[in-house]
Structures are given as structure tokens and as C-alpha cells.
Amino acid sequence: MSEKTDKRQRADLFRTRLSEAMRQRGTSQSALARAVGVDRSTVSQLLAGTGARLPNAQVVGECAATLGVSADWLLGLTDRPETAADILATSLSLTEAPRALVDEQIFAWHREAAGYKIRHVPAGLPDMLKTRAMLEWEYAPHLGRSTDQAIGASHDRLAWMRGTQSDYEIALPMFEIDSFARGEGYYEGLPVTVRRAQIDRFLEVTEQLYPRLRLYLFDARRVYSAPVTVFGPLLAVIYIGRNYLAFRDTERVQAITAHFDHLVREAAVTARELPGYLRRHRDALARR
Numbered sequence: 001m002s003e004k005t006d007k008r009q010r011a012d013l014f015r016t017r018l019s020e021a022m023r024q025r026g027t028s029q030s031a032l033a034r035a036v037g038v039d040r041s042t043v044s045q046l047l048a049g050t051g052a053r054l055p056n057a058q059v060v061g062e063c064a065a066t067l068g069v070s071a072d073w074l075l076g077l078t079d080r081p082e083t084a085a086d087i088l089a090t091s092l093s094l095t096e097a098p099r100a101l102v103d104e105q106i107f108a109w110h111r112e113a114a115g116y117k118i119r120h121v122p123a124g125l126p127d128m129l130k131t132r133a134m135l136e137w138e139y140a141p142h143l144g145r146s147t148d149q150a151i152g153a154s155h156d157r158l159a160w161m162r163g164t165q166s167d168y169e170i171a172l173p174m175f176e177i178d179s180f181a182r183g184e185g186y187y188e189g190l191p192v193t194v195r196r197a198q199i200d201r202f203l204e205v206t207e208q209l210y211p212r213l214r215l216y217l218f219d220a221r222r223v224y225s226a227p228v229t230v231f232g233p234l235l236a237v238i239y240i241g242r243n244y245l246a247f248r249d250t251e252r253v254q255a256i257t258a259h260f261d262h263l264v265r266e267a268a269v270t271a272r273e274l275p276g277y278l279r280r281h282r283d284a285l286a287r288r
């Protein structure tokens with residue numbers, strides 16, 4: 001008996017949703033019949049029937065394609081009317097990631113997520129913690145306008161981010177700090193004075209803003225992460241170089257959030273331990 005009741009409910013839901021989709025699309029019975037390739041009377045029966053019988057898969061699929069909804073939604077198998085392609089288009093996007101100090105897209109995502117926790121694995125040292133000298137050394141070759149204008153705009157916008165009610169957690173590979181302090185690899189040629197001032201800046205900001213800003217260092221020999229930012233429950237973004245790969249579907253946002261939380265749990269240097277770690281690097285630089 002329960003199986004018959006379920007079939008009748010599903011058939012009733014199909015009729016209701018088919019009618020709703022036609023109304024939303026502004027499609028008449030005649031127009032739908034022509035598009036699907038059936039008689040108008042067949043569409044009338046689909047809409048006005050009272051039995052538990054559903055149309056065949058071909059008719060359901062053609063109706064769904066014509067009305068721009070998913071067949072699963074018409075059949076009551078999902079509550080989302082979008083097609084799989086539409087769901088993918090809204091849940092996943094590829095956005096250009098310019099090599100520039102002020103990234104309008106990133107700033108827009110921060111504003112959208114104001115009040116939520118921001119989880120961030122940067123591609124290098126986090127921009128919001130850099131000194132002016134560090135920003136000039138790193139970004140001057142990529143700025144299309146004057147350095148002063150770009151850095152001023154960056155400071156204004158980063159100050160806005162810090163002024164929101166969002167908490168920030170940043171996870172960084174330990175070797176990034178080590179290489180920076182020693183002036184190795186990417187940071188080769190960076191003057192010692194700039195490195196000293198930058199470490200002082202790290203200490204100042206992380207101590208001043210703790211616990212709203214927490215920075216963790218993980219051992220890349222044990223765990224790995226691509227550059228990624230999670231904007232609360234709204235959005236997770238992976239940086240792939242020239243583009244951002246942005247996810248908005250709940251399942252993937254939660255998966256990337258869990259990945260970040262794993263980095264925090266496995267941190268070799270916790271947010272509380274960070275000041276001592278930085279001071280040891282600063283003392284080593286002071287002896288140079």
C-alpha cells in the first residue's frame with residue numbers, strides 16, 4: 001500500500017512541477033507539445049491526470065530540456081530545479097587572478113564573507129601582514145600604476161578587512177618563514193634590513209590582533225596544501241596561478257574547510273608558539 005501511495009504522490013508532484021515550470025517559462029501547452037513532439041492532448045493529460053502513472057523517460061527528459069529544469073526535479077528526486085550543467089556553472093567558476101597587489105575579486109569575496117571566519121593558505125607570505133618595503137620589493141615589477149598609489153590602495157583595503165568582524169586563520173608552510181628569514185630561494189636578494197622589519201611587523205600584527213588573527217605554521221614534509229581561501233560557509237577558492245577556482249556548493253566548501261582544519265591540527269608551530277619562533281629568527285638576523 002505504501003508503494004502505491006508513493007507512486008501517486010510522485011505523479012502528483014510531477015504534475016505540479018511541470019505546471020510550475022511552464023508558468024515560470026511562459027510556455028503554453030501547445031508550445032510544449034510541439035517542442036516535445038507529442039500531441040497537445042498528451043500534455044493536457046500530463047497536467048490534468050489523477051492517476052499514479054508517470055510518463056516515459058523520453059517525454060520527461062524532453063519536457064525538462066524544453067523548460068530548462070532537471071528531469072530529477074520534475075520527478076521529485078531533488079528539490080533543485082536547475083540542470084546539472086546549471087548547478088555546475090553556479091557552484092564552480094574560473095576567475096582570472098591577476099599578478100597585482102590589489103585584487104578586486106579577492107576583496108569582493110572578503111566583503112561578501114564579512115562576519116564569517118576566513119581560512120587562508122597563501123601562495124607566499126600573507127599580503128595583509130607585509131611592510132611597505134616588502135610590498136615594494138615584491139610587487140613593483142608587476143604594478144601598472146605608481147607604487148605609492150597601489151600600496152596606498154592596498155593598505156586602505158586591508159585595513160577595511162581587519163576592521164570587519166571576521167576572524168582570520170592563516171596556515172603557512174614553515175619553510176616559507178625560514179626561507180624568508182634566511183633570504184633564500186624566492187627571497188634571495190631581499191635586504192637584511194627589510195627582513196628584520198618584516199619579522200617585527202609579523203610580531204606586531206599577530207600579537208596585536210590575536211585571537212582574531214591566528215597564524216599557524218605546518219611542516220610541508222608531513223602535510224601539503226595548495227594556496228586556498230575559505231570564506232566562511234559561502235565559498236572556497238583555490239589559487240592555481242593565472243586563475244582562481246571557486247566553489248560554492250556546500251559539499252566542496254565543507255571538504256576544503258576540513259582540509260584547512262587538518263592543517264591547523266597538524267601545525268608544527270601553533271598561533272601561541274608563533275611569537276617565540278619569529279623572535280628566534282629575528283635574533284639570528286640581528287647578529288648579521
